[in-house]
Amino acid sequence: MYVETTFHDAMEQENSLPGWRQEYRQVSTGGYDGRTAAILLPGVEILRETISVGTEQVFSAPEGSMIFYYYPKRDESQLVHGESALGVSGFALNWTNRVGFMDSDSDLLMLVLRRDLIADAHCGGKKQLIEAPMEQAAFLADWLLSLLGAASQQQHPSPPGNFDDTLADVITDRFELLFQRSVFRETPQVAAAEKIYMKIRDRIFDAPDRPHTVRSLSRDLDVSALDLRASCQNFAQIPLDKMLTLLRLNGARRDLLRARSAPRKVSDIAMDWGFFHWSRFALRYKSLFGERPSDTLRGGTSSDSIPPLPLL
Incomplete structure (x- = not known):
């Protein structure tokens, strides 16, 4: 078939x-x-x-x-x-x-x-x-x-x-x-980097609304900031600071998609994922996904232009 x-x-x-x-x-x-x-x-x-x-x-x-x-x-x-x-x-x-x-x-x-x-x-x-x-x-x-x-x-x-x-x-x-x-x-080096990266992402999703930083993750995971940055860069080919933002933006998107059947406010979802500055969240969101958070929530895409904003 x-x-x-x-x-x-x-x-x-x-x-x-x-x-x-x-x-x-x-x-x-x-x-x-x-x-x-x-x-x-x-x-x-x-x-x-x-x-x-x-x-x-x-x-x-x-x-x-x-x-x-x-x-x-x-x-x-x-x-x-x-x-x-x-x-x-x-x-x-x-x-x-x-x-x-x-x-x-x-x-x-x-x-x-x-x-x-x-x-x-x-x-x-x-x-x-x-x-x-x-x-x-x-x-x-x-x-x-x-x-x-x-x-x-x-x-x-x-x-x-x-x-x-x-x-x-x-x-x-x-x-x-x-x-x-x-x-x-x-590939022991890759396996070690993957293990540390998994710890990073698990910590983000365990407490999504916290303002995670590399230093706070280092303390929480008992892994040096140098090892955290190196593992993320070597495994994901993406700087750790940027990855922290990407993971939270994706978490917000998944909740926005689910909210189509269980209505919630965009601002509430943004805060759930540690975004407390509404306009900055909306700009970063559209820069990554190509649509506004409100468009995701209602299932449509706006043609209005928003200037791109770096994810960091």
Whole structure:
């Protein structure tokens, strides 16, 4: 079965992948434009997700799944955070309560299989990332993309009843062959930075109305200000001071969207997230999301121009 959906807000798209638990937050300016395309087969899913703006993504993959991921290369520009290879690819295991960042115009291809479909899942419980041979990964990705393209255009007549099972078997065979030729990699520095970043964001959401500063976070988390700044910069590629504002703006947006069915005042929501200067909040909000807070609340977008204001 082929499914394709478009989205105009991060909160809408975070529920688009079957069996995944996700939260998306916008971290770069501009209107949101996202799309997911999927082929759903017995025990096998081909997923492609594109997003126009930078996002922070907190996610857990379906329990008991193995994932091949690939970022199709569109042009000669850098792809994600300085990566200049033909594409970024690998296998992921035990993706639970993880956090990552996707750049603007991100394009992610994933193949998701149940663990029990793989004959030799020699994947030690602590291993999470496996590097796949680039040329072979690109070959598999091109084939998966061609399947998605054909399904989207309905180029073939309805297949016989057992076609889905046969295709799932062929995909699983190719997945397993590439997996067996891949190399386990551990990235302790990235893991350490992710752990500290998660502490930062958890503290923000535990007390959203507090005027958090780097110094106050340092005291609350018992982590030096230097380590807090370095971890956020290394992991998110965004300065910590700016990230604190981005997280609070996204929290306010999620509450504004929910308030469409349970009316609340924009000013009350802004204060809930530590924004006590109304006009400055409205300017920062529109600079990030491309619309006024009141437009989000009522479900429309104003064409009135507001001059951009730096997030910091």
